[in-house]
Amino acid sequence: MVGGAERSDPDGNEPTGPVRTCIGCRARATRSHLVRIVLDTPTSVAVDVNASAPGRGAWLHPERACLDQAIRRRAIGRALRAAGNPSIDAVSHWFENERTAGTEPSDSTR
Ligand SMILES: [Zn+2]
Numbered sequence: 001m002v003g004g005a006e007r008s009d010p011d012g013n014e015p016t017g018p019v020r021t022c023i024g025c026r027a028r029a030t031r032s033h034l035v036r037i038v039l040d041t042p043t044s045v046a047v048d049v050n051a052s053a054p055g056r057g058a059w060l061h062p063e064r065a066c067l068d069q070a071i072r073r074r075a076i077g078r079a080l081r082a083a084g085n086p087s088i089d090a091v092s093h094w095f096e097n098e099r100t101a102g103t104e105p106s107d108s109t110r
Contacts, residue, residue, distance in 0.1 A: 020059040023075040024066025034059040037091055039080045044087040047094040056080050067095050 017030045036057045040046035048057060058079035060066050067088075070076050077085050 022061045022066050023058045023079045024060050024063075024069035027061070029059075029061065031059070033061065035062050035094075037076065037080070037088075039082055039086060040090065042083065042086075044090060045076055045080065045082070046090040047098070049098075062095065064095055067091065 017032065019028050019030055020034055021028050022034060031051060036048040036051040036053070036059055037045050038048045038053045038055055038057045051057070056079075058070075058076060060070060070079075071088060074085065076082070076088060076091075080086070
């Protein structure tokens with residue numbers, strides 16, 4: 001992942017802010033398309049809804065698939081520099097209950 005020129009996405013809308021990488025699918029998106037997660041306690045992760053919590057954060061698409069990928073590859077603990085494998089219960093809960101608030105519930109392919 002050595003950054004060269006980052007001019008992809010010719011058909012995308014113009015970038016409107018800092019771009020982050022989803023730790024689940026590794027796609028890049030602007031902050032407004034992602035949710036920030038932070039270490040709430042040293043052993044648990046929470047969604048930082050306002051993206052304002054201090055400290056190290058990681059970014060995810062508000063999609064269960066991305067969360068699952070991040071969990072599977074243990075990307076969350078790594079991204080947040082957590083010791084061990086922090087609990088993501090709060091994040092899971094948020095994804096189940098809150099994520100539809102801001103995003104269109106584009107009914108999944110199931
Ligand atoms: Zn993603």
